[in-house]
Structures are given as C-alpha cells and as structure tokens.
Amino acid sequence: xxxxxxxxxxxxxxxxxxxxxxxxxxxxxxxxxxxxxxxxxxxxxxxxxxxxxxxxxxxxxxxxxxxxxxxxxxxxxxxxxxxxxxxxxxxxxxxxxxxxxxxxxxxxxxxxxxxxxxxxxxxxxxxxxxxxxxxxxxxxxxxxxxxxxxxxxxxxxxxxxxxxxxxxxxxxxxxxxxxxxxxxxxxxxxxxxxxxxxxxxxxxxxxxxxxxxxxxxxxxxxxxxxxxxxxxxxxxxxxxxxxxxxxxxxxxxxxxxxxxxxx
Numbered sequence: 001x002x003x004x005x006x007x008x009x010x011x012x013x014x015x016x017x018x019x020x021x022x023x024x025x026x027x028x029x030x031x032x033x034x035x036x037x038x039x040x041x042x043x044x045x046x047x048x049x050x051x052x053x054x055x056x057x058x059x060x061x062x063x064x065x066x067x068x069x070x071x072x073x074x075x076x077x078x079x080x081x082x083x084x085x086x087x088x089x090x091x092x093x094x095x096x097x098x099x100x101x102x103x104x105x106x107x108x109x110x111x112x113x114x115x116x117x118x119x120x121x122x123x124x125x126x127x128x129x130x131x132x133x134x135x136x137x138x139x140x141x142x143x144x145x146x147x148x149x150x151x152x153x154x155x156x157x158x159x160x161x162x163x164x165x166x167x168x169x170x171x172x173x174x175x176x177x178x179x180x181x182x183x184x185x186x187x188x189x190x191x192x193x194x195x196x197x198x199x200x201x202x203x204x205x206x207x208x209x210x211x212x213x214x215x216x217x218x219x220x221x222x223x224x225x226x227x228x229x230x231x232x233x234x235x236x237x238x239x240x241x242x243x244x245x246x247x248x249x250x251x252x253x254x255x256x257x258x259x260x261x262x263x
Contacts (some may be wrong), residue, residue, distance in 0.1 A: 029063025040064025
C-alpha cells in the first residue's frame with residue numbers, strides 16, 4: 001500500500017492510510033458533520049477494512065466542527081431516505097429495536113481494539129453522537145474552541161452510542177451524571193482538567209499535534225504497545241491481584257518473544 005492511499009470514501013466518511021497511520025475524516029462540514037445511520041455504517045466499514053499494518057488511527061472532522069451530533073432529520077416523520085424513521089423503529093418489536101441500535105453502535109466500538117491506538121482530534125462542536133464518537137477513541141486532543149456536550153437526555157433519550165462507559169471511566173460517575181443530565185457544554189480548559197482531553201492546543205495546531213502524538217506512539221515496538229494497552233484497558237475490571245497476574249503473564253510473553261523462545 002502506497003502512502004496516503006484512500007481506502008474508503010462514502011456517506012460522509014473517508015479513510016486514508018499513510019504507512020502505519022490511518023486517518024478517518026468526517027467529510028460533511030456544511031452540516032457540521034452531523035451523523036446518520038449511513039455514516040455509522042461507513043464508520044463500521046472503516047474498521048473492518050483497516051489494513052493490518054496500521055498501528056495508529058486519527059479521527060478528525062472537516063470544517064469548524066468535529067461533529068454536531070445526530071442529524072435532526074432523524075426526528076422528522078420521514079427520517080432519512082431508505083432508513084426506518086425513529087417513529088417506525090419505536091413501533092417495532094423490542095428485539096428489532098435492540099438489533100438496530102446494536103448495528104448503529106458498531107461504528108463506535110472498534111476504536112479501542114488492542115492492535116491500534118486511536119486519537120480523536122476535536123475542534124468546535126462535539127455534541128451528542130459527536131461527543132460519543134470522540135469518547136470512542138483511546139485519546140483526545142482538543143482545540144481551544146472545543147465544546148463537548150451530551151444532549152440526549154434533554155431530548156428525552158439516553159446516550160446509546162457507547163459513550164457512557166468511557167465517560168464514567170474518564171471523569172467518574174458523579175461528574176458524568178451531571179454532564180449528561182444537564183446537557184451543558186464542557187469547554188477546553190475543563191476538558192483537560194477533568195481528563196476528557198489529553199491535550200489542548202490552538203485550533204490551527206490541532207492536526208500537527210495529532211501527527212506528533214501518532215509519531216510518538218509509533219516509536220515503541222508494536223507488540224509492547226499492544227500488550228500495554230490490553231493491560232491498562234482490562235485493569236478497571238480486574239482486582240489488584242488479578243492485575244498483578246496479568247502483568248506477569250504479559251511480561252513473560254514479551255521476554256520470551258525478545259529472546260526468540262517459542263512454545
């Protein structure tokens with residue numbers, strides 16, 4: 001694969017690959033990268049077709065906003081062309097509704113795979129589904145003009161695109177509840193202070209900062225990063241003793257690999 005190959009470009013999502021770094025770009029700036037079921041399916045497809053040599057994935061949005069959330073057309077009686085409207089979904093069976101939402105979630109689930117590290121480069125609005133997409137990534141770099149908000153509760157809904165788990169892990173239950181229940185904006189300084197953002201930079205430096213972080217992540221051997229990510233991501237659900245055992249097992253694998261020992 002040559003540098004900057006375009007692997008996917010459809011429904012507001014473009015995937016390009018430059019050696020070990022892939023970039024997923026939301027490409028509808030005229031609508032502030034508002035989201036739709038077609039976009040969610042394209043995001044899921046991007047994860048499926050990601051080349052195996054990719055180690056870092058950068059997620060970004062074209063224009064002034066990362067993503068202003070769900071396209072309001074979803075709330076109209078006609079919904080999106082070729083898609084069931086939300087009203088139609090609500091009138092269907094619980095099993096069908098659950099399956100549809102599960103399909104939508106697939107575009108948000110692959111970003112935390114152990115074999116990659118994902119970075120969201122977020123500017124302007126990251127609202128609702130846009131906030132949850134940023135939360136789907138391992139790391140977040142925010143521009144100084146960023147505005148995170150979870151607006152679903154104010155619409156009588158709940159965040160259902162996998163954002164609640166990482167939000168609670170990052171900021172704690174009480175603050176996550178307050179952010180979701182009030183729907184208020186979290187700006188750049190607070191986002192960095194409470195752990196939503198790893199780094200805040202001026203908007204014009206956002207892409208450069210993401211590239212620098214990607215380069216730093218590539219400096220370590222891939223297998224060591226994969227094992228470390230698995231250790232850290234599993235730590236929340238393990239006891240202290242279980243985590244100690246996981247560390248020993250992972251280090252044993254690394255030492256045997258470095259020594260060329262095969263089972």
